[in-house]
Structures are given as structure tokens and as C-alpha cells.
Amino acid sequence: MKVYGYIRVSSTDQNEDRQRRALSEQAVPPGNVYIDKQSGKDFERPQYKKLVKRIRSGDLLYILSIDRLGRDYKEVQDQIGRASCRERV
Numbered sequence: 009m010k011v012y013g014y015i016r017v018s019s020t021d022q023n024e025d026r027q028r029r030a031l032s033e034q035a036v037p038p039g040n041v042y043i044d045k046q047s048g049k050d051f052e053r054p055q056y057k058k059l060v061k062r063i064r065s066g067d068l069l070y071i072l073s074i075d076r077l078g079r080d081y082k083e084v085q086d087q088i089g090r091a092s093c094r095e096r097v
Contacts, residue, residue, distance in 0.1 A: 012063055013041040013070045014056065014077065020045045027072045034070045048079045051087060060087075 013031035015024045024043055031041055042055040051057075063069060071077050078084045 010062075010064075010067045011036050011040060011070070012059060012067060014059055015041060015043040015072070016048060016053070016056075016076045017043075017045050018047055027076065030072045031070050036070050048075065048077070050080075051078060051083065 011034075013034070013036035015027040015031070017024050017027075022045070024045075028041070032038075042059040044053040044055045046053055059069075074081075074084060078087065
């Protein structure tokens with residue numbers, strides 16, 4: 009099992025320190041933290057896409073709050089469902 013973290017802030021001038029501290033408290037390795045600085049309107053985010061390619065079934069993903077993943081609750085559920093089905097090869 010690997011541990012990952014995801015941070016999203018809506019714009020480049022927002023600060024991700026609060027989210028970073030929360031992931032640090034959960035002992036997420038700094039190299040496994042993915043950060044996007046853009047809107048949560050969709051999932052076309054470069055670091056999120058990298059994370060999805062790495063995470064596998066049984067891995068653990070920390071996100072400070074579900075709204076950091078995305079704004080559309082249905083789409084967030086779909087993304088979680090897809091990620092949880094990926095098996096390690």
C-alpha cells in the first residue's frame with residue numbers, strides 16, 4: 009500500500025500551506041503529494057492526472073476536504089469509483 013495526497017487551490021495566488029500541513033500530519037511522503045493550482049470545475053488538471061495514473065487499489069489517498077477534489081459531487085463520485093477499481097500490475 010502506498011500513501012498519496014492531493015492538494016488543489018483555485019488560483020495561483022492562493023496558498024496551499026493549510027492543506028500541505030494536514031497531509032504532513034498524516035505522514036504522506038512529500039514525493040507523493042500532487043498539487044494543482046486551478047479551478048475544480050473539471051478534472052482536466054495535470055497533477056491530478058498524474059496521480060490517477062499512479063494510484064492503485066489498496067493505496068490510500070488523503071485530501072483535506074472533498075471540495076478540493078472537485079465541485080461536481082456526481083463527477084467526484086465517478087472519479088473515486090474509477091480510481092478504486094485500478095489494480096496494481
